[in-house]
Amino acid sequence: MTDSTPLSSLSSALADVVARAAPSVVSVHSHRSRSTGFVWKSGLIVTADEVLADEGEVEIGLADGSRVAATIAGRDHTTDIALLRADIALAPIKLDASVPPLGALSIVVATHREAPSAALGMVSASGKGWRSLRGGDIDARIELDVRLGGSQQGGLALDASGSAFGMAVLGPRRVLVIPAATIERVAPQLEARGRIARGYLGLGLQPVQLDDGVGAMVMNVDKAGPSAAAGIRQGDVIVAVNDQKLSGVRALSRTLGPASVGAIVDVAVRRGGEPVSFKVTVGERPEA
Structure with a gap:
């Protein structure tokens, strides 16, 4: 041995x-x-x-x-x-x-x-x-x-x-x-x-370059979604969420994790060049 x-x-x-x-x-x-x-x-x-x-x-x-x-x-x-x-x-x-x-x-x-x-x-x-x-x-x-x-x-x-x-x-x-x-x-x-639940705003967004940063133009709105209920329309440009300047569409999507469902967020937009603010209750993304 x-x-x-x-x-x-x-x-x-x-x-x-x-x-x-x-x-x-x-x-x-x-x-x-x-x-x-x-x-x-x-x-x-x-x-x-x-x-x-x-x-x-x-x-x-x-x-x-x-x-x-x-x-x-x-x-x-x-x-x-x-x-x-x-x-x-x-x-x-x-x-x-x-x-x-x-x-x-x-x-x-x-x-x-x-x-x-x-x-x-x-x-x-x-x-x-x-x-x-x-x-x-x-x-x-x-x-x-x-x-x-x-x-x-x-x-x-x-x-x-x-x-x-x-x-x-x-x-x-x-x-x-x-x-x-x-x-x-x-x-x-x-x-x-x-x-897994994911946050949902009900918006189709396109990044746009602004004079003072980046925005997200609303290309389409889910009529049954939370943003439509809050009053956001096609053509609005999102510039900030909860007082944080937007850094891009992808960055906005990343904030819509499971914990975001049900949260109320302040969405700042420009409509026809004028600032408008909306309170949106984040929904749950529908199943594909």
């Missing part, structure tokens, strides 16, 4: 971390697509929305090779989080909202070709929250120096102690982690409502 070496001890520790997490990880099969998911709560599985097909049946693949039918409980394209319901008796994974430091080891436990898989890498970026290209608020910027295949998206990202700090997904030219804090914020809303 050979003595243990630091390398063999590390190998055993990593294998133990994987073995503890693997029972909560499943494969996800949707129309012409394969990905990974993990049990978030009893009967509820979190997976990567980007890989989930938009139509067709969804099945969960278990470690014994069997499959179980699943339904989509909710999905949020902006944070890449989808929630599935399935009649399975697997133990949920406990998520850890702490953000791993730069340079920390990370293990992604996922599935590949329906079999369990694991990949070892390093945290190559660890920073503050950011906004996705689709407008979702991600609580921390975590990138991994690790190679993953498409079917491993939705896998668990673990630190060296085995704590699950998020879900691994493929971003442009890098592996990103949707952190636990984002999952724990979004998944309960998907469970309860099937989607």
Whole structure:
């Protein structure tokens, strides 16, 4: 019997971390697509929305090779989080909202070709929250120096102690982690409502350059929307919201997150060159 070496001890520790997490990880099969998911709560599985097909049946693949039918409980394209319901008796994974430091080891436990898989890498970026290209608020910027295949998206990202700090997904030219804090914020809303509420003004806007800054010209107005009810018309130019000068149409859209629904905002516009102010109660964006 050979003595243990630091390398063999590390190998055993990593294998133990994987073995503890693997029972909560499943494969996800949707129309012409394969990905990974993990049990978030009893009967509820979190997976990567980007890989989930938009139509067709969804099945969960278990470690014994069997499959179980699943339904989509909710999905949020902006944070890449989808929630599935399935009649399975697997133990949920406990998520850890702490953000791993730069340079920390990370293990992604996922599935590949329906079999369990694991990949070892390093945290190559660890920073503050950011906004996705689709407008979702991600609580921390975590990138991994690790190679993953498409079917491993939705896998668990673990630190060296085995704590699950998020879900691994493929971003442009890098592996990103949707952190636990984002999952724990979004998944309960998907469970309860099937989607994430977004603020809605009911306006189609076009950026315009003004002598003293940037404005947003109202190109069309939803007659049943909150801005129409407040009195905003086509041709008005929005110059400020809540006394803050407008920096662009995209910046205005970014303020319309879930917390904005129901808020009353002061919208300053120019109508025919004259200043006019309106109080608009932010509505909830209708489902597409």
